[in-house]
Amino acid sequence: MDAPETLSSFPVHRAVPTRWNDNDHYGHVNNVEFYGFVDTAVNGWLIEASGTDVRDLPAIGLVVETSCRYLRPVSFPDALTVALRVDRLGTTSVRYALAVFRDDDGPDAGPVATCTFVHVYVDRTTRRPTPVPDVLRELMASARP
Amino acid sequence: MDAPETLSSFPVHRAVPTRWNDNDHYGHVNNVEFYGFVDTAVNGWLIEASGTDVRDLPAIGLVVETSCRYLRPVSFPDALTVALRVDRLGTTSVRYALAVFRDDDGPDAGPVATCTFVHVYVDRTTRRPTPVPDVLRELMASARP
Amino acid sequence: MDAPETLSSFPVHRAVPTRWNDNDHYGHVNNVEFYGFVDTAVNGWLIEASGTDVRDLPAIGLVVETSCRYLRPVSFPDALTVALRVDRLGTTSVRYALAVFRDDDGPDAGPVATCTFVHVYVDRTTRRPTPVPDVLRELMASARP
Amino acid sequence: MDAPETLSSFPVHRAVPTRWNDNDHYGHVNNVEFYGFVDTAVNGWLIEASGTDVRDLPAIGLVVETSCRYLRPVSFPDALTVALRVDRLGTTSVRYALAVFRDDDGPDAGPVATCTFVHVYVDRTTRRPTPVPDVLRELMASARP
Numbered sequence: 001m002d003a004p005e006t007l008s009s010f011p012v013h014r015a016v017p018t019r020w021n022d023n024d025h026y027g028h029v030n031n032v033e034f035y036g037f038v039d040t041a042v043n044g045w046l047i048e049a050s051g052t053d054v055r056d057l058p059a060i061g062l063v064v065e066t067s068c069r070y071l072r073p074v075s076f077p078d079a080l081t082v083a084l085r086v087d088r089l090g091t092t093s094v095r096y097a098l099a100v101f102r103d104d105d106g107p108d109a110g111p112v113a114t115c116t117f118v119h120v121y122v123d124r125t126t127r128r129p130t131p132v133p134d135v136l137r138e139l140m141a142s143a144r145p
Numbered sequence: 146m147d148a149p150e151t152l153s154s155f156p157v158h159r160a161v162p163t164r165w166n167d168n169d170h171y172g173h174v175n176n177v178e179f180y181g182f183v184d185t186a187v188n189g190w191l192i193e194a195s196g197t198d199v200r201d202l203p204a205i206g207l208v209v210e211t212s213c214r215y216l217r218p219v220s221f222p223d224a225l226t227v228a229l230r231v232d233r234l235g236t237t238s239v240r241y242a243l244a245v246f247r248d249d250d251g252p253d254a255g256p257v258a259t260c261t262f263v264h265v266y267v268d269r270t271t272r273r274p275t276p277v278p279d280v281l282r283e284l285m286a287s288a289r290p
Numbered sequence: 291m292d293a294p295e296t297l298s299s300f301p302v303h304r305a306v307p308t309r310w311n312d313n314d315h316y317g318h319v320n321n322v323e324f325y326g327f328v329d330t331a332v333n334g335w336l337i338e339a340s341g342t343d344v345r346d347l348p349a350i351g352l353v354v355e356t357s358c359r360y361l362r363p364v365s366f367p368d369a370l371t372v373a374l375r376v377d378r379l380g381t382t383s384v385r386y387a388l389a390v391f392r393d394d395d396g397p398d399a400g401p402v403a404t405c406t407f408v409h410v411y412v413d414r415t416t417r418r419p420t421p422v423p424d425v426l427r428e429l430m431a432s433a434r435p
Numbered sequence: 436m437d438a439p440e441t442l443s444s445f446p447v448h449r450a451v452p453t454r455w456n457d458n459d460h461y462g463h464v465n466n467v468e469f470y471g472f473v474d475t476a477v478n479g480w481l482i483e484a485s486g487t488d489v490r491d492l493p494a495i496g497l498v499v500e501t502s503c504r505y506l507r508p509v510s511f512p513d514a515l516t517v518a519l520r521v522d523r524l525g526t527t528s529v530r531y532a533l534a535v536f537r538d539d540d541g542p543d544a545g546p547v548a549t550c551t552f553v554h555v556y557v558d559r560t561t562r563r564p565t566p567v568p569d570v571l572r573e574l575m576a577s578a579r580p
Binding site for chain 2 (some may be wrong): 305306309310311317326327329330333334337339345355366367
């Protein structure tokens with residue numbers, strides 16, 4: 001197994017504070033919540049870095065596949081950073097690799113979770129696959145390793 | 146204080162199973178989740194009992210006020226029933242009184258929480274207040290005490 | 291590619307009604323929520339079918355890996371069924387294969403999403419991996435294909 | 436009606452970024468989520484300003500009553516600030532007044548929502564009401580108007 005990646009391996013970093021109700025019965029951030037962090041990081045980055053509200057484009061990104069591996073538990077009020085890069089940029093789809101870091105662990109620590117996230121772009125009316133909009137494609141290309 | 150109301154005081158009953166991640170750090174369904182139960186009960190009832198997808202009507206209900214009092218804790222996998230009635234039906238707004246019951250407590254038990262929920266109807270385009278749609282008004286009138 | 295599986299391919303079925311706030315900006319149940327459905331189905335089944343509150347056992351299940359593929363969108367108030375089977379039962383871990391079905395699609399329809407979910411059992415105090423408790427192992431063995 | 440309060444009327448301010456899945460079917464942050472913001476603001480403040488993990492104290496705060504009025508819609512990726520003050524500090528309970536502000540509205544804007552939140556302190560074992568722990572009482576007293 002390779003050495004775990006650190007924050008500096010990723011071109012994009014997004015702050016995600018935890019919330020009280022992210023914690024579950026066992027006192028840790030529930031596994032479900034990580035997918036909310038990831039979805040928020042990808043869409044927040046697309047919106048802010050492109051200066052475009054991606055929800056108003058003629059093509060919208062539908063999530064077709066996600067996964068996470070949980071390496072260490074975290075707990076509210078931990079502050080987290082979601083780091084991402086574009087792993088594969090196709091004509092109509094994009095695959096992100098993401099890692100979630102706990103800020104208090106410091107810059108050399110490995111992630112607490114690693115995730116993948118795949119968007120397929122579809123025409124907002126017909127919902128048929130359609131090319132990734134140019135304004136987003138350029139941005140995605142800049143976030144490749 | 147009046148005797149606590151029971152399920153039979155309410156004309157409408159909606160089943161709401163709890164979910165694993167409704168529980169919080171203390172092992173109880175978090176206070177926040179009750180508002181999801183209430184929102185789901187009101188909208189699910191409006192959609193199913195009217196036979197109309199309320200989201201497609203020219204007037205939509207915006208939530209302007211909610212409240213809950215928490216009387217006893219519940220915990221996943223408790224099965225809950227949200228009971229509701231229409232407390233006040235105005236020209237452009239409707240106020241619901243709701244109570245959440247734990248099914249295992251039996252039919253004579255008091256609620257675990259009581260809540261209020263107010264919808265104001267607005268034109269879906271202009272977002273200006275507009276009369277409650279007739280198809281919903283009839284239904285609401287039938288759920289008054 | 292194999293024919294999509296139907297509900298009858300799975301030994302365990304759990305009802306999961308959707309909630310109003312499962313829907314996201316695009317009017318569909320958000321990808322994140324499916325992980326709540328899966329977590330709820332697994333834990334609810336373990337608790338009810340074993341007659342044991344799994345949270346009180348000396349060994350508890352920590353989620354170490356999850357994934358979902360989203361095949362078709364669903365939307366509140368759709369009623370869903372989460373179907374599951376045990377794919378791999380190890381000494382200290384168990385891997386579930388799950389599929390989410392939309393009830394209105396009928397019994398011969400394929401799933402709207404397929405997911406995986408892996409629990410590692412750890413000692414509740416030391417959090418070191420420990421064998422799956424016997425009461426749960428028997429149940430899990432009964433849910434293999 | 437009094438002029439709406441601004442951020443400067445409140446002694447405590449907590450940043451709460453929105454998340455993608457806070458938005459609901461109508462494209463606004465769902466009414467339910469505001470209670471998560473409020474719960475997070477109160478508990479996050481108690482933990483960080485007291486330097487004490489409130490969950491480990493012999494007395495814990497149970498939420499017994501909450502309410503919100505929604506004045507204007509907000510939408511992801513809006514950044515919000517939850518402002519709070521202690522409205523009433525009793526022997527075993529504390530009532531907070533909170534207001535949620537949208538950062539892009541600027542410092543003189545009124546809130547997008549106003550909320551109340553009441554904690555009753557109980558012995559963590561017996562769950563009987565018990566005095567607010569001293570370490571928290573001092574902090575709460577400092578946040579009165």
